[in-house]
Amino acid sequence: VKADAYGLGAARIARRLVQGGASMLTVYSPAQAEALEGMPCPVLILQPVSRIERGSAIHSMLVSGRLHLVVHDIHHVAELIVLAHEHGVRLPIHLEVDTGLARGGCTPDDAARILQAVAANPSLTLAGVMTHFSHAKTSADRCAAQMRTFDLFVDAHRALIPPECVLHAASTYASLRGSTVHAGMVRVGIAWTGYAADGPDDGESIPGYNDFRAAIRWTSSLIHVRRIARGNSVGYGWSWTARRDSTIGLVPVGYADGYPTLCADAPQLLREQAEPSRWVRISVGDWSAEAPVIGAVNMDQICVDLTGLEQMLSSQPNGGLGAEVELYGTDRTAHNYLPTIARRLGMRSYELLCRLNPRIPRVAVEAAAPLGRVDQGAFRLAVRAAPDVP
Known part of the structure; x- marks a missing residue:
């Protein structure tokens, strides 16, 4: 520990x-x-x-x-x-x-x-x-x-x-x-x-790896949604430009919270590739979808591309504001699975966990049966970052 x-x-x-x-x-x-x-x-x-x-x-x-x-x-x-x-x-x-x-x-x-x-x-x-x-x-x-x-x-x-x-x-x-x-x-x-x-x-194929179940999620929420026209660029340095009329969302999490930037020593291929290196999962009720992080990671906020999710967001009374944003997830097939993010950035999962700012509340959200074996389950810990949490 x-x-x-x-x-x-x-x-x-x-x-x-x-x-x-x-x-x-x-x-x-x-x-x-x-x-x-x-x-x-x-x-x-x-x-x-x-x-x-x-x-x-x-x-x-x-x-x-x-x-x-x-x-x-x-x-x-x-x-x-x-x-x-x-x-x-x-x-x-x-x-x-x-x-x-x-x-x-x-x-x-x-x-x-x-x-x-x-x-x-x-x-x-x-x-x-x-x-x-x-x-x-x-x-x-x-x-x-x-x-x-x-x-x-x-x-x-x-x-x-x-x-x-x-x-x-x-x-x-x-x-x-x-x-x-x-x-x-x-x-x-x-x-x-x-x-x-x-x-x-x-x-090497090692029995037991598939028995692990990730116990930690990092979540925040959408605090702002807006439309931008095709050709508009987002964030410092204009590192992302809309190829179509787009919907973008603002999430109150940034590098001050420990969210990873694209480090200078990340693989050159990653810096040059067109596919985003970081994704989040947006959830409203029983519905959820992945969305890429776009533009520069800021001190206290990131932008995500919500284009294509407008119908889901508009079905909510507040237009999607307050929707859960999962930054680090537990689904191995998802883009925001923590080891997947770490691997794409040339890092390790525990490096990203250690970078989480102490100001972010840690909340135990599930207490399972006492541990006896790795594959018998564990507690689940949620790391939450939301604008209404002091």
């Missing part, structure tokens, strides 16, 4: 995950861990941490034994020993072995020395040994190679690894590649949003 559970509210999401059987929650920083103070399960902080202030929100988690920290190198071990002494605790730590990501953690040789140091110091307890895959979504072969390195390390140092120590390596996409990388625990992230269904990038 890093980054406030991808910007969706860590405390809210964590409660449902724990109800569903999650045995541990993972965040990146101490600040992110503060939101999980009331959770009954351990919380693992991935970032190197060497100090914790007394009286802080996570201090109570530390003294209760619910706070677990990751050790990244031999110097960090010494800092964690000092931290444990300062607070009078036996500190649960997880050793991160770098098997190919070359980010956090340490080499297998350094990790062996850390195991010896931890075993020699009663202030630390080895709660976990972990690694992280560099190509979980893009290469089954590279995942397997890293797992072999990890398994060899663990097998070579069994004498220094307590039986209760949890081994963990796989995040969402690696978890779905099979049990050979599951070890003792898996760390699922994007899976709980239901947006892991876009599948792997290496073309």
Whole structure:
């Protein structure tokens, strides 16, 4: 549940995950861990941490034994020993072995020395040994190679690894590649949003991807509808010009809310193609239809092409004003399905979720039965942006 559970509210999401059987929650920083103070399960902080202030929100988690920290190198071990002494605790730590990501953690040789140091110091307890895959979504072969390195390390140092120590390596996409990388625990992230269904990038067919059901929608509403003549251009830079007399609508959402612009590093083909890269779904009663986003994305608003939807809009007393506009949807076949938008922009689904502005209300709109398996259903979260919401 890093980054406030991808910007969706860590405390809210964590409660449902724990109800569903999650045995541990993972965040990146101490600040992110503060939101999980009331959770009954351990919380693992991935970032190197060497100090914790007394009286802080996570201090109570530390003294209760619910706070677990990751050790990244031999110097960090010494800092964690000092931290444990300062607070009078036996500190649960997880050793991160770098098997190919070359980010956090340490080499297998350094990790062996850390195991010896931890075993020699009663202030630390080895709660976990972990690694992280560099190509979980893009290469089954590279995942397997890293797992072999990890398994060899663990097998070579069994004498220094307590039986209760949890081994963990796989995040969402690696978890779905099979049990050979599951070890003792898996760390699922994007899976709980239901947006892991876009599948792997290496073309491998993996059972289970189609069992995911997206749990998050972002909705707003139409606040203005107008007609423009053929040949008129819309928005800054006139990036869209009407090829016919057209109806356009205004939606009060923009890049300040986290709605994606066409980034400069998006594929050149996407910037040149005629088909719009972003779509929304307009809904009135039981009727709905897709509409392309046109012109530049503005700070607080976007324009959509409603041409062809006039009859539906005119059937409403207010001409369609207030109609629901679904910005990110859950229908895999739709243009506004979040992974589809992300893929067209050269991004990932969780990048777009993390960009959602905190000012947008997050509303839990459905509470299903307790989670037990991925395919048994989940809660649904609506992110709403409307002009009448403060």
